[in-house]
Amino acid sequence: MPQPFYGSDVPDAAAAAVNQLRDDVERLAAANRVLERRLADALVGKVEDPHMFDAAAIWTKSIISAQTGEPKIEFRWSAQICQMTVAEAQDFAHTVLLVVAAAEADAFLFNFIAGQVGAGPAAGAQMLVAFRQFRDRLADEPDRRAALTGENDG
Numbered sequence: 001m002p003q004p005f006y007g008s009d010v011p012d013a014a015a016a017a018v019n020q021l022r023d024d025v026e027r028l029a030a031a032n033r034v035l036e037r038r039l040a041d042a043l044v045g046k047v048e049d050p051h052m053f054d055a056a057a058i059w060t061k062s063i064i065s066a067q068t069g070e071p072k073i074e075f076r077w078s079a080q081i082c083q084m085t086v087a088e089a090q091d092f093a094h095t096v097l098l099v100v101a102a103a104e105a106d107a108f109l110f111n112f113i114a115g116q117v118g119a120g121p122a123a124g125a126q127m128l129v130a131f132r133q134f135r136d137r138l139a140d141e142p143d144r145r146a147a148l149t150g151e152n153d154g
Contacts, residue, residue: 054078102135 059076063083073089075082084092109131114124 105135106132 055078057077061074063072063074064070065072071086072083073086075084106128110121110124110128112124113119113127114121117123119127
């Protein structure tokens with residue numbers, strides 16, 4: 001008797017797909033029950049962590065991706081949730097540290113010009129604009145030494 005053109009493994013693949021679908025439906029139904037319970041609790045004022053809705057706080061935690069098993073970082077701000085890979089979170093953290101340093105430098109420069117030098121807030125603001133433009137040029141410059149000194153080694 002000739003073999004069907006689709007091969008003998010098709011019934012096995014179909015059975016596996018049906019089993020996977022059944023497992024997915026059961027998993028989603030269980031997740032739905034958990035969400036319905038949490039919603040019912042929230043409607044009567046009972047939440048697992050009332051601070052998670054504090055708009056002044058950003059919460060972080062490590063998680064594992066259910067699909068890939070890879071590490072992820074979850075950020076929560078009020079009801080907003082963001083998940084990042086480890087590399088994305090490290091890049092974000094580095095950017096935050098750079099912005100913190102820039103904010104401190106901006107505050108120092110403004111207060112020094114406006115207060116210590118006595119030039120006033122308008123002069124402090126003008127100097128701050130010029131300083132930020134300089135800092136932005138440095139960020140775009142591949143050779144920072146040349147940007148600082150005006151030299152071109154090339």
